[in-house]
Amino acid sequence: MLLALAILLVFQCVGEGIAFLSGWPIPGPVIGMLLLFASLLAWPRLHELLEQTATQLLRHLSLLFVPAGVGIIVAAASGRGQWLAIAVALVCSTLLTLAVTALVMQALAGNPKEPDDA
Structure with a gap:
Protein backbone atom coordinates (compact mmCIF):
# COMPACT_ATOMS: atom_id res chain seq x y z
CA MET A 1 0.00 0.00 0.00
CA LEU A 2 2.86 2.37 0.79
CA LEU A 3 4.41 1.79 -2.63
CA ALA A 4 1.10 2.54 -4.34
CA LEU A 5 0.64 5.77 -2.36
CA ALA A 6 4.21 6.75 -3.26
CA ILE A 7 3.49 6.12 -6.96
CA LEU A 8 0.33 8.26 -6.82
CA LEU A 9 2.23 11.04 -5.02
CA VAL A 10 5.05 10.92 -7.57
CA PHE A 11 2.57 11.36 -10.43
CA GLN A 12 0.96 14.29 -8.66
CA CYS A 13 4.35 15.91 -7.98
CA VAL A 14 5.48 15.40 -11.57
CA GLY A 15 2.25 16.99 -12.76
CA GLU A 16 2.77 19.94 -10.40
CA GLY A 17 6.33 20.32 -11.69
CA ILE A 18 5.23 20.28 -15.32
CA ALA A 19 2.48 22.82 -14.63
CA PHE A 20 4.90 25.10 -12.78
CA LEU A 21 7.70 24.90 -15.33
CA SER A 22 5.51 25.16 -18.41
CA GLY A 23 3.20 27.87 -17.11
CA TRP A 24 0.18 26.07 -18.57
CA PRO A 25 -3.17 27.04 -17.06
CA ILE A 26 -3.85 23.37 -16.22
CA PRO A 27 -3.69 22.26 -12.58
CA GLY A 28 -0.75 20.02 -11.75
CA PRO A 29 -2.85 17.17 -10.36
CA VAL A 30 -4.79 17.03 -13.64
CA ILE A 31 -1.54 16.72 -15.60
CA GLY A 32 -0.37 14.05 -13.16
CA MET A 33 -3.65 12.17 -13.59
CA LEU A 34 -3.25 12.23 -17.37
CA LEU A 35 0.30 10.91 -17.02
CA LEU A 36 -0.96 8.19 -14.68
CA PHE A 37 -3.66 7.26 -17.20
CA ALA A 38 -1.07 7.01 -19.99
CA SER A 39 1.15 4.89 -17.73
CA LEU A 40 -1.73 2.57 -16.88
CA LEU A 41 -2.40 2.08 -20.59
CA ALA A 42 1.28 1.46 -21.30
CA TRP A 43 1.95 -0.86 -18.33
CA PRO A 44 -1.10 -2.94 -17.33
CA ARG A 45 0.83 -4.41 -14.36
CA LEU A 46 0.71 -0.96 -12.76
CA HIS A 47 -3.08 -1.37 -12.51
CA GLU A 48 -2.68 -4.44 -10.31
CA LEU A 49 -0.27 -2.56 -8.08
CA LEU A 50 -2.53 0.48 -7.59
CA GLU A 51 -5.98 -1.15 -7.57
CA GLN A 52 -6.27 -2.07 -3.88
CA THR A 53 -4.98 1.29 -2.63
CA ALA A 54 -7.15 3.26 -5.06
CA THR A 55 -10.20 1.28 -3.95
CA GLN A 56 -9.48 2.10 -0.30
CA LEU A 57 -9.02 5.79 -1.13
CA LEU A 58 -12.32 5.87 -3.01
CA ARG A 59 -14.09 4.05 -0.17
CA HIS A 60 -13.11 6.86 2.22
CA LEU A 61 -13.44 9.73 -0.25
CA SER A 62 -16.18 11.42 1.76
CA LEU A 63 -13.68 12.13 4.55
CA LEU A 64 -11.71 14.33 2.17
CA PHE A 65 -14.69 16.68 1.88
CA VAL A 66 -14.82 17.41 5.61
CA PRO A 67 -12.15 20.17 5.53
CA ALA A 68 -13.89 21.86 2.60
CA GLY A 69 -17.22 21.77 4.45
CA VAL A 70 -15.64 23.27 7.56
CA GLY A 71 -14.09 26.00 5.42
CA ILE A 72 -17.47 26.85 3.93
CA ILE A 73 -19.06 27.09 7.36
CA VAL A 74 -16.23 29.30 8.65
CA ALA A 75 -16.36 31.51 5.54
CA ALA A 76 -20.15 31.83 5.80
CA ALA A 77 -19.73 34.16 8.76
CA SER A 78 -17.89 36.65 6.55
CA GLY A 79 -20.85 36.68 4.14
CA ARG A 80 -23.19 38.08 6.77
CA GLY A 81 -25.14 40.97 5.30
Missing part, protein backbone atom coordinates in the same frame (compact mmCIF):
# COMPACT_ATOMS: atom_id res chain seq x y z
CA GLN A 82 -24.24 39.95 1.74
CA TRP A 83 -26.96 37.34 1.19
CA LEU A 84 -28.94 39.41 -1.31
CA ALA A 85 -25.87 39.96 -3.48
CA ILE A 86 -24.93 36.28 -3.24
CA ALA A 87 -28.46 35.16 -4.15
CA VAL A 88 -28.62 37.54 -7.14
CA ALA A 89 -25.21 36.36 -8.33
CA LEU A 90 -26.24 32.71 -8.04
CA VAL A 91 -29.51 33.20 -9.91
CA CYS A 92 -27.92 35.32 -12.67
CA SER A 93 -24.97 32.95 -13.16
CA THR A 94 -27.31 29.96 -13.29
CA LEU A 95 -29.56 31.60 -15.90
CA LEU A 96 -26.53 32.69 -17.94
CA THR A 97 -25.11 29.17 -17.83
CA LEU A 98 -28.42 27.68 -18.98
CA ALA A 99 -28.68 30.21 -21.82
CA VAL A 100 -25.12 29.61 -23.04
CA THR A 101 -25.59 25.84 -22.81
CA ALA A 102 -28.81 26.07 -24.85
CA LEU A 103 -27.13 28.22 -27.50
CA VAL A 104 -24.15 25.88 -27.78
CA MET A 105 -26.43 22.86 -27.98
CA GLN A 106 -28.51 24.54 -30.67
CA ALA A 107 -25.39 25.47 -32.64
CA LEU A 108 -23.97 21.95 -32.41
CA ALA A 109 -27.25 20.23 -33.25
CA GLY A 110 -27.84 22.34 -36.35
CA ASN A 111 -31.22 22.56 -38.03
CA PRO A 112 -32.91 19.17 -38.27
CA LYS A 113 -34.44 18.39 -41.62
CA GLU A 114 -38.18 18.72 -41.87
CA PRO A 115 -39.94 15.40 -42.38
CA ASP A 116 -41.52 15.07 -45.82
CA ASP A 117 -45.31 14.82 -45.83
CA ALA A 118 -46.46 11.97 -48.04
